[in-house]
Amino acid sequence: METPLTNNIGPDKPFPDLAVYEQNGGYQTVRDTIGKRSPTDVQEAVSESRLRGRGGAGVSTGMKWGFVPMDNASPGHKYLVANADEMEPGAFKDRVLMEFDPHQLIEGMILSAYAIQADIGYIFIRSDYYLATARLKAAIAESRDKGYLGERILGTDYSFELHVHVSAGRYICGEETALLNSLEGKRANPRTKPPFPPISGLWGRPTIVNNVETLCCVPHIVQNGADWFRSLGRAEDAGTKLFGASGRVKNPGCWELPMGTPIREILEGSAGGMQDGYGLRGFLPGGGSTGFLTDEHLDLPMDYDAIMQVKSRLGTGTMIILDDRTCPIGMVENLVNFFARESCGFCTPCRDGLPWIEEILHKLETGQAEPEDMNILAQQAGFIDWWGSDSSSNGNTHCPLAPGAIEPLESARKYFADDFERHIRDKKCSYR
C-alpha cells in the first residue's frame, strides 16, 4: 500500500529537514516542473487526478483552479492560501502533515501556485499549532535559501513568495472567505458568494484557498501522474487520505489510507476497535460538523459520495467515536456549544438559532426539558437548514457553519430518539 503523504513521517524516520527531504526525492518535482512544464499542464494533471478538497467540502481541486483567470487581462497579484486553520472538532490530520513534513506542504504550494500563476502565498495557520508554525517558518527559510521560493525560482522567470500567518483563533476562519477577511485584517465574517475567491479573493484579487492536505497531494500527482493517483483509491474517489479516530477506541490516531477504505477497517483495524467494556453507539465520520452514523454503516467506503448518500459527510475524514456509556445528547450539546460560541454573529439563524438549540440541549441534559422542547428543536433545526443535511444548496444561512453545526443534532434526533424521550420522561440524564 502506497502512502505518499506520510512517506517521510514515522517514529523511526529522521525529521525531514531540507537535506533529508531532498534525499527522499523532495523538490525534484519543483525542479522538473517550474519553467519546464506549462502551468496548464500542472492544472490538467490535477484535474485529471480527480483530487477533491480534503478540508471537508470535497470540491474538485482542478475545477476550483480552473476559475482563476489565466490571461494577462487583469495584471496584478494572484494569491494561493493554504487553509491550515484546522479547528474542526476531532480533526488533527493537517497538524501531522505540517509538524512532521513541512517541506511537503511548501513544495505542494509552489507547484499549485505555479499552476495558477500566483505570486504570493500565505499559510493561514491555527494559533495553537505553534510547533507547526515554527517548523514551517524554518522550512520556508531553508527553501528560500535554496532558491525554491522567492524571486526567480531556480533561475526561471517564475517568482513566488510564501508567508506564514498565524490566525487569531476563530473556527469561522476555516471558512475560506472569512479566512480571507481575517487575513486582510478585517472582521472574520464570511463573504458573499458569488463572487468566489478565484475571481475576487484576497484584496479583491484572484485567490485559491486549498486545504493543507489537498496541497500536499499535489507534488505526488504532478510527479507520478493522474492515473497513478486515481489508482490509489479503493472505491470511487482518488488518492489516499489521512483518516483519524478519536474517542474510546484502543488505538486513537491518524493513518494514511486509500480513499474508499471501509469504515470497519479503520475503526477495527487501524484504531484497534472499542476499548474493553465500551460498545460502539455511533460515530461522526468526518469531524464535529458531520452527522452521526452507526454500526449499520461500518461497511461503507470512506468516499465523499458514499457517505453523503447516508446523510452524513466525509468531512475531514477524522472520526469521533461515541461509545455506549456516553450520553449522545451530552455530546451534541458539547458540539453545539462550540459552534454557537464560534458563530461570527453575521446572520440570524446561526447567531440566534444555535444558542437557542444549546439552551434546549442544556435543559435536556439537566432534566428541565418539556416535551414541547422537541418541537422547538425541530423548528430551529429546520430554520437553520430547511433542507436537512443532504443539501448542498442551503440558502437559509450566509455560510455553512450553522448547517454543519446541527448535523450531529439532526442525526442524533434520528438515531438516538429514545435517549431524547428518556431525558424528558425521567427528567434527568441517565448516563450520569
Place this chain on the structure above:
Amino acid sequence: MPKIVVDGISYEVDAGNNLLEALLNLKRDLPYFCWHPSMGSIGACRQCAVIQYRDEDDDTGRIVMACMTPVSEGTIFSTDTDSAKEFRRDVIENMMINHPHDCPVCEEGGECHLQDMTVMTGHRNRTYSGPKNTFRNQYLGPFIDHEMNRCITCYRCVRYYSDYAGGVDLAAFASRNNTYFGRHQDGILESEFAGNLVEVCPTGVFTDKTLSEHYTRKWDLQSAPSICVGCGAGCNTSASERYGQLRRIHNRFNDQVNGYFLCDRGRFGAGFVNNEDRIPQAGIRDSEGKYDRVSAEEALSHVADQLANSSGKVVGIGSPRASLESNYLLKQIVGEGNFYSGVSSKEQELTNCIIDIMRDGSVKTPSLAEVEEADAVLVLGQDLTNTAPRLALAVRQSVRNRSKELAVQAQIPLWQDAAVRELAQDELSPLVLLTSYADRLEDVASLSCHASATDIARIGFAVANRLNDRFTAVDGLSETDQKTVEEVVEILKAADRPLIVSGTGSQSKSVIEAAANIAWALQADNEQTAIMLCVPECNSLGVGLLERENSNTLTDLLDSTDTISTAIVLENDLFRRASTQQITAFAAKLEQLVVIDSLDNATVSLSDVVLPAATFAETEGTLVNNEGRAQRSFAVFEGAGDIQGSWQWLTNLGKALSREGFAALERIDSVTAECERSNDLLSGITKVAPTADYRVEGMKIARMTHRASGRTAMRANINVHEPKQPVDQESALAYTMEGISGPRAPLSAYVWSPGWNSNQAVHKFQTETGGPLSHVNPGIRLIEPAGNGSPQERYREVPQPRAAGAGSLALIPRYHIFGSDEMSARSKAIAELAPSSYLAIAPETAQRLSVVSKDGVEFTIGNRTLQLEVVVDSSVDDGCALFPAGLADTLDLMHQAQVSLQKAAGWTPRTTTQDKLIAKE
C-alpha cells in the same frame, strides 16, 4: 426588462435589480432589515427570504434571500408559500430572543421598523424561555442615545457609519450573539453625520437624544416639510413640533438633494427655535433705554409713524438667512434704492461671481445626486465638511465610482455591497483637496495640498492654463506647486465626469475664478464637466439673484455719507457682517433701528423697535440653495403670541403705511408671485410647491398622522372642550390631523403607509426605491448655464503671490460644523460641541513668537486689542493663522486679512478641549 413570476403573477421588472428592490418597486410588501437603498445588500438578517423554483416543475424550491438574488428572465419565486412565511417568522422569533419587551418605553416605538416587520411576519408568541443577553450602553455625545439591548445585529449602523460616511469610531465588536455595535470606549461619535444612525437603525439602539429630552411619539408630532437653514445645501427636512416646541428634525427624502441623509448640524441644529432667547413679543425702547412690551398693532403703528415722519432716509437691510419673500417685501417697503443686501461688499462680490459662473458660464452645476456620480473631484479652497456638510458626504460617495467601474467589469451587481467593496479594496476615484487646512475628506483624497487662498488660486489658474492654453498662464509658480498642477491636470484629463468644487469659504474671488477657469477649460473637451460653488447661508444665492441688478450692500450703506434716520433690519445680526466698530457707529447715528428677528442678538440689543419674527419652523418661504434650486419651506406650527413670519410683519407694515398693492399681499402665494414677477431670475419660484388652494381628494394635507392621539388630552387638565384648531391659510397643509395623509398625500412631511410606520415607508412614496418621489416636486432649478459650451476666458487676473510679511500672518477662517453657523450654534446640543475661540498657528510661527499651545497671543484690530488662545498645529502653513469662523469673539477677524501677534502676558489657559472634530495627522 426581464419577466419574473412571483406567486404565480408575471411581472416585468428592471434588469440588474435584486428581487427585494423589484418587489418593493411593485409596491409589494416583503420584510427586510439589513438592505438599505443607499447601501445595497449584504444578506445578514435573512429576513427577506423567498422561495425560488428551478423551473415550473419544481414544487419545493429553495430558500433564497430576495436582496441577494438578481432578477433574471424567467425566474420563478414565491413569497407567500408556507415555507417562506415560516422561515421569515422564525427570523423574527430568533431576533426577538434577546430583544427587550420595552416598546412602551422605547423612543422608537410607533415608528419602529422592527415592530412593523414583526407584525408583517406574523410572529406573535414567544417560546424562548432562557435568559436574555444584556449589554452595557455607551455615552455617545449630546446627539445620540445608545441602548444596545435592543440590537438585532443587522449591521446597518456600521455599514452606514464606516462604509458610507467614512467614520472610524463605530464598529462591530465581539462575535456570535454577543456582537456589540459601539465605540471602543464611551465618547462623542466623531462623524458629522452620526445623526443618521437614528434613522438607519431599524429599531431603538440609536435614538435622538435631543428628542428624548422631551419625548413625543411620532403620532403625536405635528410635522411640515421644511428646508434646512444650516448652510447653503438646502437639505429637505421634516420638522416636527408638539406643545409649541420644535421636537426634532428628520430627513425628508429628496432624490436630487439630500437623499436619505442629513448632517448633524441640520438634524440637531434646529434647537434654536426653542431657545430661551427667543423674542416673544414686540418691544419699543423707552426713553430710559428699556423695552416696553407692546402689541403687534402698537408696534406696527409706531414703526409706520416713524417711517412716515422720518427726517432722513429710510433704509432696509435684507438677509441671506431670510426667505426671498421677506427680502422682497422689505425692498418694496423701503424702495429699490434704499434696500441693502445685508452682506458685506466682499460677500456680495463672491456671490455675484458665483451667479455669473452658474448663469453665463457653460458648465452645469450638479445636484447632490449628480455630485455622487462624478469620477474625479477637485476641491479648491472650501472645507466642505464644515461649510456644506451634506455635499462632503456626496463627494465621499463619488470616490467610490472607481469601485463601481471595477464591479461592472467583474460582473458583480452594484447592490452586492460587500462584494463590491472587497473587490475594489482601496481603489478610489480621485479626489484632490487644495485647501487652507486639513479637512475631514483627507482620508479619501488622492492628493491634498494646503496653501493660502492666493496660492490655491494661483495653482487653479495654472491648472486651467495647462488644460487649455487660451486660459491665462501663471508665472513664478514654485516647483512643488508646478508638480501639483501637473498631477491635477492628469487626474482631470483622465476623468469622464470631472467635478470642480469651490465656494466662498476662502473669502477669495480669485479662488472661485480659478475654479471656473478649470471647469471651462475642461468643458472644451468634456461636456460632462460640472462645477459646484458653495455659498454660506441658506438663502445666499436667493438674495444674490434678487439683488443681482442692485449692487447696494451693507458695506455701501456703512460707508454712505447720506443722512439715514431709520433702518429696518431683516433677520440679520449685523455684527456678523462688518466690524463691531462700524456697526456701533452706524447704529449710533440712526434715529430708529427696527429689527425683525427671532432670537436676541447684538443687533437686537441696539434696536429701538423689535418685531418678533418666526423661525423657519413657524413660517413659510422660498429659499435657493447652492445648486440654484428654489425650494419651499412650510410652517410646522403657529408661532406663540405675536410671533409671525417676517414676511407677514412686512406685509402688515406695508398695509399700516397704506402702501399700494400691499393689501393684495396678504397671502404668501401672492407675495411669491409678486416676487417672481419682479425678477426674471426668479422665474419658476411659484411652481416650487402647490399653492394654498391645492387639495387632494378635496382635502388639505394633514400635518399629523391620522393616528394622532390625545389632542383632547393635551388640554384636559384645563378644559375637556377642545379649542378650535388653528387654520392654515398659507398652505395646502392643515394643522393637526384633519386632512389626507399617507402615500396619496404629496407634501406630507412624514412617511406612513399601511403596515409601514417607520421612515422605511418612504419606498411607498417613491417611483422606485431610491428614485424620485411620486408626486412631490424636488424643487426648481432657477439657474442653468447660458454659455454656448466654448471655453470662456473671462478670468485673467491671476493674484500675485503673497509677500512674505515680516511678522504678520495671513488670517484664515477655519469653519466648524458645530459653532460657525449663527443659528444652529444657539441650539443646546450643538453648542456643547462648538469650539472655544483659538488661533491655530504653525510650529515655526509658534517658535518665533515663543509660544506653545495653550499660551495666549495678543493683537490689535482697529482700536481693539484681542487675546486668543494658541493651538500649535503642524497642518497650518507657516505665515498663516487660523481662527474659528463665526464665534462671537472672532467675528471681527473675518474682516481682517493680516494680523501681527505677540505673546500675551499672564494668559490663563482654558480648561475646555479644543477642536475635537478636526482630523489630526
